[in-house]
Amino acid sequence: MPSKRTGTGQDSTRGRTVQEDWFAWLPDEMDPLFGATRIELASSNVILNVALDEGLALCEREQFTLAKERVIAFAELFDRLAIRLRLVIRTIEDHGSHFETLPNVTALDPKNFRGTTAQRISFMDSLFGKVVFRGRTRFFHKLHALKEIIEELQKETRIIVEDVSDGWPVSPYRAFDGPSRDMSDSHRDPSYSRPTREVSGSTSGASLSGFFREISESPRMKFGIAWGSFGMLAVPLAALVAGGMAERVALFILLGAILPVQYVIFVASKNLVATSRRTVAPDEESSHEEAFPKERPKFEPTIDTRVWKELEVLGYDLNTCMGETTVVLKSFFCALPADELEAFRQKLVTLVPALLTVNPRRP
């Protein structure tokens, strides 16, 4: 892309909008680096979309075993793009904080996202953008919000994959509540609007690593487990101490048993949720069957389609993050003084080795 301007830098970009930055031409020494980064991200995104299309097509052709296998491949590709995006964001963040390069920035728009977590974080960023006028703070907040969204999307994808590989496609504790706008339940095929009877592996998600991860992520679960362990351990032990047991012994028992007891509470709560789903499901199923007696397939394939629809939403949000990152990167290049380019390039190629082939001196 030829250059329209002979140089870039903060002074020349002040007063411009992000849209003007996007259409501005970069100098020859910056353009290849931006182009290569953009292509690198876009190619990862294309591969991800191909995997997504393939998964959805397999579901449509009712090849559910294959579709299930592709979920893992999709998650790996999802991570690949997410990691690249986070590396680019981190590079911009590092350079911006050390060299004080400040590009034009607009806050994230919740309307551009479909998942509830991404919408919540972007809403907070847009709110922050309205309250805070300092461009630098808004810039770093946006980068932070983007990183947070990507991390959350990765977590949600990982949970789906774990659930699918464990034989239970939908985790009851997943933060993902489904798309809130474009894919509300009213727009969904009724046959996959709710997870129903495939709950035989109800404790499958209750592994030790799942226990540590879920209690770390859910304040509600922390609260329940803390009070549960207090009630199950401290109260009976206090009764035993009152009955004559040595307090020191009770203390050792308390400290030794607190972790196993918490794990027992965690497993029990998971079982409880699974049981309640099992009892609720038949009514819902019968109502669905009444409403759609012929369209409903007889076994679990619909669940696989639902999983792929959820992955589609996560992919959509990651795609939005990619677009936002690319826009920020372009504005960043517009604000980047020529003498800082080499430092930025070195950071970028260190983090994204695929860009090593880029020659900054290319005419």
Place this chain on the structure above:
Amino acid sequence: MNFFFEIWSGYRPYLLRVTIDFLVSATIWLALFLFKILTDILPITGFAARFIVALHSLGTVAALAIFLFFSVNDIIQIRRGD
């Protein structure tokens, strides 16, 4: 200002989760404190009194242990996520 912002953005996830852990544990301490006020007002003797004293001491230790476990687990999980 930038220096402080960097520190804040680096420690924000840790701070948020540890604060939640503290609040969760604090609810147990708060409940024990309210219970203590009640026992100060009402004179209790015998087994019930011994039970309450033991519950206070064990409950305080349990809340502290829960806070420590949650905090360490959170730090490990955040670092794993990084």
